[in-house]
Amino acid sequence: MKDRIRCPQLLDRIVTADEAASHIQDGMNVGCSGFTPAGYPKLVPLALAGRIKRTGEKTRINLFTGASVGNELDGALAEVGAIDKRMPYHSNKMLRDQINSGQVRFYDMHLSHVSSELRYGNFGPLDVAVIEAHAITEEGHIIPTTSVGISPTIAKAARTVIVELNTTHPDELEGIHDIYIPRDQPDRETFPIVKPSNRIGKPYIEAGPDRIHHIVMSDRPDSHSPFAPFTETEKRIAEQLIDFIATEIKSGRMPKGLPWQSGVGGVANAVLLGFLDSPFANMEFYSEVLQDAVLDLIDAGKVVFASGCSITLSDEGEKRFHQDIARYKRHLLLRPQEITNNPEVIRRLGIIAVNTALEADIYGHVNSTHAMGTHLMNGIGGSGDFERNAYVSMFVTPSTAKGGKISSIVPFVSHFDHSEHDVKVIITEQGLADLRGKCPREIAREIITKCAHPDYRDMLMDYFERACREVGGHEPHLIKEALSFHGRFIDHGDMRKR
């Protein structure tokens, strides 16, 4: 224990999870560590949920995290109805239902905005921070575990700081982090990152013994997401994407060696594993979430460096990581999300960005978040931060969903996350639409002929041509039919005409 709590005066602040949870009360603003299920507190939220279930109290909190967290936090608290406000991202089914029923007030945000909005006070003062830590230094500084997220900001801002000291990672995890909190305006400085491997901060979150009020010991590991397998459809998308970038580099339009960002899920894994057989060498990542495939790519000598905000592994992936952590650590670095997702750094580095669309319209606007325009899936996450500022902004999606009943290419998106100005390439298993240097009417033909599923191609082209003929304009639309695909799905469960 003294290996991990090296500041002697903090040893008597060790409490049980129940005692720590007793500091969380109804109406409080609570910030937690955690980014896309990694490095989030587990025992304290479980204790809180247990207390609420036991006492039947009506406690509801406002919960702020870096991004999504594991079931021990979002799931356990949602189950007892203990979340009032929630931001900025989630991936929990029960919480999703509560958000969509209006029971939970959810704030969907660009991940790069979260820490500064908290510091500006736009959500009010922070009562409690619960931060999962790997160790506490001699000086009382906090070494995070598998994610950084918003932890540096909440450690500074919260009235009460609870550290959940997690002993499941080898000592060598220490040193993987690069923690940097910008000064706020009007004194904000430049972030001198010109390579993904540049370090600009310290390996710990500055706290000090006065800023750590309670410590809970934990040996509960992150809930590991199993490695997402990918389908033939996703593989086909990945192949086109890799071909496209290889051709761009060959043609001289894109320099070699730009860093990559990629979202999570099946397509992302297909892309990452596709790199193993790709012509790319000495690859770098400047991304958010690092997953199993990054270890494969390091092992294969394909990836020389990966900067992220969290490392989220499968059970098997974590075993490999732990066994060879000293070697992997030379290629990895974890930063706060206001640095990983900062437009300054993203635009400077010239990132190749790949994110998933729920649907795209014929002019290239993208919906990443709301099914049928109303029901939230997970949130916008960092996709806006990366796509607006990337060297080339790519969105991927299978051309249909629900066994063909939903077309991912529609006349008009039912919710809007990314505008035509931020979308340069759209890829489905049907093909790749290159929107660069094309005007909206050219884009419509490109997207319909290259990306739409054959079942929907004629319907879309008919809509577009009638809109050109009957209405015209820079982006021709039949306003009264613009959302008719969605209307048909709502009425008949199928976007196809009957």
Added chain:
Amino acid sequence: MKDRIRCPQLLDRIVTADEAASHIQDGMNVGCSGFTPAGYPKLVPLALAGRIKRTGEKTRINLFTGASVGNELDGALAEVGAIDKRMPYHSNKMLRDQINSGQVRFYDMHLSHVSSELRYGNFGPLDVAVIEAHAITEEGHIIPTTSVGISPTIAKAARTVIVELNTTHPDELEGIHDIYIPRDQPDRETFPIVKPSNRIGKPYIEAGPDRIHHIVMSDRPDSHSPFAPFTETEKRIAEQLIDFIATEIKSGRMPKGLPWQSGVGGVANAVLLGFLDSPFANMEFYSEVLQDAVLDLIDAGKVVFASGCSITLSDEGEKRFHQDIARYKRHLLLRPQEITNNPEVIRRLGIIAVNTALEADIYGHVNSTHAMGTHLMNGIGGSGDFERNAYVSMFVTPSTAKGGKISSIVPFVSHFDHSEHDVKVIITEQGLADLRGKCPREIAREIITKCAHPDYRDMLMDYFERACREVGGHEPHLIKEALSFHGRFIDHGDMRKR
């Protein structure tokens, strides 16, 4: 003449406008200086238009500028049907009609993206650049006039460079510019601007005698836009905006002294002139277009520094500026648009951004560009660059248009430019909606009750409440009615129910 062309070997490159225009031929990519009618070439495009009219030739070019330009360029070329592609922004009526009829292929772009997209080659190689200059240095470098825009990039990239040497400004204009072209990826560096007054470049565009092929002498001034007067409605918007910021500063949520950005037009002028009687002191601007009101604010000692991409004055404003240029110059600086509009600098400085919405929906999505979803007005301009990265992102609009027949607050915007994530405050003459820290359902009530015109308030609330009841979701919508306000206007010329 030798005062203005100080590189002796260039004196024999002086040609007539007709000779210069002869280098512009059908199908060419032509880049011109100019940003929001200032500093654009006049004689060469007029000569080109004259030639086309005279010969009846079918010449059509692809025209790239910084932003909108004067009638001598967009107007003259549109009149002879000589524009095929056009980007990234315009404000010419005839060109607008040609864009909306599909005759001109227009590319609406974030202004911060234009120069780098050109350099990346996404529009193909640049054949000709026509750059209005104030002088050419001993070394053959180009000193621009009243705007910088994309001139540094097109001077470097074009096969043929034509300088239109404009003698209408006093010698003292020299030194107002700060020209900086970033290195492209993977070698992009930081932009070390931490104050609007920081200089990071040179007072001229690096060219050299080999890069200037033809020079045309000109004494034709910029077409001056008359100072836009403002209405009572716009004044009421401005008053609320100033009150809001003053209250934010007083409450400690916003530090004193953040720089301002503001769009152009009536509301902008009402805001700027409202500053004269405001509590703000030592104000700074980090904006795009600097207009007459900035001179007033400098004279009143309210503004200590204004950084922009162009200075666009009325006749009377230009007279004042010319008479006292040495003094004004101490408070002013003009930069390329990839620096004025760069997210890196905007987010670092923490700008207070004010831009105009055409319409906003009940969840805070904004349409800035397309009337009834289809017909382009001017373009997105720099609004996305500023609003996404501002300290506080504000949009202003009168609550109705067309004498009340159009509501600027609608259930669902008919075109998307700015998502809910980038809109924090909406102001109409009816009131101010503060969206910070509110979830979508709270935002809907805030916008409807604060911003909508009374004629539309009940209709909007009825839509929202039925959507909550009948559909639910994180952003409740009745998909089949979402665009019904627009449908009603298209059918009956009035969004109000009959």
